[in-house]
Amino acid sequence: MNRKFLCGAGALGASLFAAMPAWAQAAATPTIDKGDTAWMLTSTLLVFLMILPGLALFYGGLTRSKNMLSTMTQIGAAASLAMLIWVMWGYTMAFGDGGNAFVAGFGKAFLKGVTPDSVSGTIPEYVFACFQMTFAAITVALVLGSTVERIKFSAVMVFAVIWLTIVYFPIAHMVWAPTGYFFGLGALDYAGGTVVHINAGVSALVAAIILGKRKGFPNEPMPPHSLTLTFVGTGLLWVGWFGFNAGSALAANGAASLAMINTFVATASAGLFWMLAERLAGHKGSALGFCSGVVAGLVAVTPAAGNSGPFGAIVLGAIASIICFLAVSKLKPALGYDDALDAFGVHGIGGIIGAIGTGIVYSPALGGPGKADFDMAHQLIVQIEAVLSTVVISSIGTVIAIFIAKAVTGLRVSSEVELEGLDIGEHGERAYN
Template identity: 65%
Template sequence: MKLSTKIATGAGAVGSTLLAAMPAWAQDAAPTLSAGDTAWMLVSTVLVLAMILPGLALFYGGLLRTKNMLSMLTHVLAVACLAMVVWVTWGYSIAFTEGSPFFGGFSKLFLKGVAADTLSGTIPEFVFISFQMTFAAITAALFVGSLAERVKFGALLAATLIWLTIVYFPLAHMVWSAGGFFFERGALDFAGGTVVHINAGVSGLVGCLLLGKRIGYQRDVLAPHSLTMTFIGTGLLWVGWFGFNAGSALAANGTAGLAMINTFTATAAAALVWMLAEKVAGHKPSLLGGCSGVIAGLVAVTPAAGNAGPFGAIVLGAIASVIAYVFVSTIKPKLGFDDTADVFGIHGVAGIVGSIGTAFTYAPGFGGPGAADYAIGPQLGTQLFATAVAILWAGVGSAIAFGIVKAVFGLRVSEEVEREGLDLGEHGERAYNY
C-alpha cells in the first residue's frame, strides 16, 4: 500500500510528514522547500514552547501553595531544558530513524548528517527536529504536576532522563515513525493523544503513587494560591495549542485549518460543559472548573484535531469534559491518591476519551475527513488496542524510571523541607517577598 493511501485510511495526518525525515518517507518526486510551510512551522514551534514556558509553569504554579510556586517554575524550566538537550543528542534518532517496531536506530545520534539544506518533506529538517523537540519537552513537563510539592529536584531530573529514553522516545517511534508498531496498524493520533497525554497522565499517576501523599492531604486545606496565575497559564496553553495541533499538519494547508477550528470548538464546548457539570452537581460554576474544562477539551481533541469535523470536535470535547470532571471530583477522592494537579484526571482521562473517540469523529457520517467507505468498527478496535498498549507502556516504563531513582537517590524531600516549602528548602529562594 502506498504511504499516501495508508495515511488516508488511518495513520493520521501527522504521519505523512513526520517520517519525511527518513529515507523510508521519500516520495516519488524529490521534496522541495516551501517557504510558507517553513514559516508556519517556525511559528508553531515557538507557540509550543510558549505552552511550556510560561504557560504550563504558571498553570501548575497557581494550583500550588505559595511556598511551592517557585519550585514549580524551576522544575518545568529544568525538565524542558533537559528534554531539549537529550532530544538532539539521542532522542530524535531513537524516535525518527528506521529500526524495530518499538525502537528506532542510532544513525542520527548528535544529529549526524543533518544540515541546513536537509529537508523533511517541504520544511528544513532542523525545523522538524525543533518542532518535535518541543513535544518531548512538554510531555516531560506535564507529569511534573502530579509530583508537585514533595519531589526532590535532582531526583525529578534523573527520573526524567530515564523516562524520556525508555518511554517517550520509543512511544513516539511507535506512533509516528514508518514501521512503528502503532503506525503500521493505522492508529489515528494526529498530534499526540497517546504519545503526549495518555503517556504523561499515566506516568504522572505512577509517579505520585510511588511518591506518596503530601502531608495533610485530604485533611488540611491545600487550596490553590493563585487562580489568576492558573488562568493566565490556561490562556497561554490554549493559544500555544494551535501550534501543537495545527502545526502537526506540518504544512500551511487545509488540514492545519481544520485542526485550528477544532482546537477552538472542542475546547470551548469542554469549558462550558465542565462549569455546567459543577452546577448540576450542586456547586457554583468556578474559574478553576472552566480552566480545567479548557485543558480537558484541548487534550481530547489532540488526537482528533485533523481527524474530525468542527461539530464532532464539540461532542468529543463535551464528553471528555464530563468524564474528566466525574473522575476528578468523585472517583479520585474515593481512590485517595494524591495527583497534585490532576494530570491523570485531565490529561490521562481526556486523552483516553479522545484517542478512542477519534474512531468516531473520523467517520464522514459525523463530519470527519474519512473516506466514504470508512468503517468505524475496525478503527475502533485499532484505537482501543493503541490506547491500551500506550497505557501499559507508560505505566511499566515510568515505574522503572521512578523506581530506579527512588531506590538509588530517593524521590521525596524530607518532612522538614516539605513543611517549609520547596522554594526555600530546595532552591533557597521565594516566589514572593512578603
C-alpha cells in the same frame, strides 16, 4: 537545408531523451516550501510558549505559594533537559533511519547527517526536529503535575532522563514514524493523544502512587494560591495549542485549518460544559472549573484535531470535559491517590476519551474526513489497542524510572522541607517576599 534541420532536431530530441532520467530525479528531490517552513517555525515557538510560561504558570498557580518557584523550576529544567537529550539520542530513537517497529536506529545520534539543507517533507529537517523536540519537552513536564510539592529536584532530573528514553521516545516512534508499530496499524493520533497525554497522564498517576501523598492530604485544605496565574497560564496554553494541533499538519494547508477550528470549538465546548457539570453537582460554576475544562477539551481534541469535523469536535470536547470532571471530583477521592494537580484526571482520562473518540468522529457520516468505506468498528479496535499498549508501556516504564531516581536521589524531600516549602528547601528563594 531540410536535411540539416531534421538532423539537428533528431540530435536535440536524443539529447532531451537522454536527459529525462536526470530531470525525473531532480523533480523527485524534496524541496523546501517557504510558507510551510514559516508556519512550522511559528508552530514550534507556540508549543514552546505552552511550556514556558504557559504550563509553568498554570501548574504554579495551582500549588501553594511556598512551592510556586519549585514547581516552575522543575518544569523549566525538565523541559530543558529533554531538549538536550532529544538532540543527543531522542530524535534518532523516534525518527531516525532503520531500527524496527518499536524504536528507530541510532544513525542520527547527535543529529548526525542533519544539515540546513536536509529536508523533511517540505520543511528543513532542523525545523521538524525542533517541532518534535518541544513535544518531548512538554510531555515530561506534564508528568510533574502529580508529584509537585514533595519530590526532590534531583529526582525530577534523573526521572526525566530515564523516562524519556524508555517511554516517550519509543512511543513517539511507534505512533508517528512511518515504520512505527501503531502507524502501520493505522492508529489515528493527529497531535499526541497517546504519545503526549495518555503517556503523561498514566505516568503521573503511577509516579504519584509510588511517591506517596503530601503531608496532610486529604485532611488539610490545599487550595491553589493564585487562580489568576492559573487563568493566565490557561490562556497561554490555549494559544500555544494551535501550534501543537494545527502545526501537526506539518504544512500551511487545509488540514492545518481544520485542526485550528477544532481546537477553538472543542475547547470552548469543554470549558463551558465543565462549569455546567459543577452547577449540576450543586456547586457554583468556577474559574478553576473553566480552566480545567479548557485543558480537558484541548487534551481530548489533540488526537482528533485533523481527524474530525467541527461538530464532532464540539461533542468530543463536551463528553471529555464531563468525564474528566467526574474523574477529578469522584474517582480521585474514592481511590485516595494524591495526584496533586490532576494530571491523570485531565490528561490521562481526557487523552483516553479523545483517542478512542477519534475512532468515532473520523467517520464521514459524522462530518469527519474519513473515506466513504471507513470501518468504524475496525478503527475503534485499533484505537483501543493503541490506548491499552500506551497505558502498559507508560506504567512499566514509569515504575522503572521512578525507582532508579529513588535509588540515586532518595526521591522525596524531608518532612522539614515539605512543611517549609520546596522554594526555600530546594532552591533557597521565595516566589513572594
